[in-house]
Amino acid sequence: MTPAQTTPRASDESGMAHLGQIIAVASGKGGVGKSTVSTNLALALAAQGAAVGLVDADLYGPSVPGMLGIETGNPPMMSPTGKVAPAQAHGIKVISMGMLTDDDRPAILRGPMVSKYLRMFILDVDWGKLDYLILDLPPGTGDTQLTLAQSFPLTGAVVVSTPQDVSLKIARRGIRMMEQVKVPILGIVENMSGFTCPTCGDVTHIFHQGGGAKIAASLGVPFLGAVPLDPAIVDCGDDGRPLVIAYPDTPAAQAYRDIAATLSGRARSMAGMPTPFDWHWAGDASTPGAAPMTDHAGGAAEVPVALARRDGRTLAVLWQDGHDQEIGARDLRLACRCAACVDEMSGRAVLDPMTVPLNIVPTRIWSLGNYAIGISFSDGHSSGIYTFDQLRGMVAAEVEDV
Template identity: 50%
Template sequence: MNPIDRTAIEQALSSYQDPYLKTDLLTAGCLRSLDIDGDRVSASLRLNYAAGRIVGGIGQMLTVALENVPGVESARVQVDWEVRSAPTQGNIPGLANVKNIIAVASGKGGVGKSTTSVNLALALAGEGARVGVLDADIYGPSMGLMLGVPAGTRPGVKEEKWFVPPRAHGVQVMTMAFLADDKTPMAWRGPMASGALLQLLTQTAWDDLDYLIVDMPPGTGDLQLTLAQKAPVTGSVIVTTPQDIALLDARKGIEMFRKVNIPVLGVVENMAVHICSNCGHAEHLFGEGGGVRLADEYGVELLGSMPLSLTIREQADGGRPTVVAEPESQLSLLYQDMARHVAARVSALAAGGAAPVISISDD
């Protein structure tokens, strides 16, 4: 019996092109071990992004690929995943247990940023990651409502200096709404709001998070700059709708993150198309292709394109966002795909080296 050609085995493993890493798993450095024992082959691979829902299928595909190599009688491929920390600036004790911070931002309000944030967080948790959500909209916090946290909920206190974040649908969540009455307006000037944001971020006892999703307020003002300058943000996700006015403001958001050297992971396009529930007619109410053009203009990835859906709005308002309300629906699958794209972009940063130096300029 001729010995099995190791090169043929590696070529078989390289036949799978990961749609999120955009390369084969050997080139991506995911191969941990490869053993050839007579006519039996075993391999172990590890993805470097949260992918709990797909690793089993990848393992099955690679097993079949190896069994088709001449001379292989049996094969076993194990695929798992592990989230690594991307390089960031800063050394804040309160964030020592957070591997990656992802800021979800928009240039203007009303584009579905908070809905994207909460479903992104739940989708990452659905892949098996440990996830937290910080509601950075001090003036209009909504994350508690969207996650179905009962009214009047307050965070726990640890060692008289840490907030212990409540949990909802498997994610840790912290919001200004837990510290103030829901009818009390936060009539604060910028420095007070910025101070409150930093306190929520750094004095919360986050419990070993792979990803902390920060739902930013709209715009490019004090709170955005505070987060960029004071927190070790891994990367940002820009949310927009296809209409020109939203794209104009989204560009400002991208430019702001570029000025402070925070990588833009990609663009999410909401309300891309409306499909009539009665006749099935598809209509682009807010324009067509805006998200693609924006992503192409800045050389970033279009992470997802979501339809204008009554279901998404109703489920978020009801405290059970789409990803947990209907986990196998087409909408949820779109969010899961988006989450894996975001996680893979973070993993690419983790493999890319040292963090950039943040600087602020007037231009």
């Protein structure tokens, strides 16, 4: 399903400011140690003093509870607020399908149920006030990745790979998928970068070296760091005491802390429009916007930083590169690409412009992940999704800023 075919879900993003920065940890293939990276990264962020939540989004193969020593098969309690109470381990809050099932009762779910559980894990858990919510995604580019990317305001994604060429090539696909739904790539982590000798502590590169940094450079995304393979990682995972807790002085534990420090700085520097938002056009209280930017050097042309209402029937969009764009309400309505306005097979417009009132105005504008907004209009139409690329493309006839 492409973003343009997705139904707006404004309610999914309501009341999510308490979740802080939402960071997805992804991989193109399995077996690269993504869950180990997610767990140790969450703990390293918590060691910096941050409030951290960890969602084990791999519903079919949950492994996070075992790594943290959380009992499986015992349904979580309900909090006084009526939400699910997350487990707590080593100073972080955790939710996982492994807390609802055990090894003898696997999760057998079709696509719609996967989406339902993912939304529950994020929206119906009593997280409290978080600085970071880490999402440990399953490998690949399927339903889970699309559901999270299109339904929630992800700050960005961390992509985990190993030094082998096959893993790096598949990591490219994961990166490109995230880019298509406008999830910023916070960086690449090269896991199992070398072998740490348990006797002397020296690191020997038994696989290729530097592949993660090279692919990051070729794709123009940051390289967050390399984590050496340490035999203690396996023991720690089996014992429920992650490496950064059990062996904080090892090279791998230090690598996790360095990556966490770099990642926290990158997450804070994301200058896009704060999400989620649900803006009622008639009022200014919920107008989505960031602090005015004075230096636009290096700003992205496709990243909006603020929306505003001008003269009642004009939407103003301030972009990260400093361009201040104005789009008329009727132009927005005529540009709708939903199935009711455009034939999905031929791409031919079926909306009759004569049926669109000259005085039409938006009634609501809401965020859809990090790639689009949804708009409802005074004529009752509300099924359109406007990607940021589409909005920026509507300035084609204007004179660009100089």
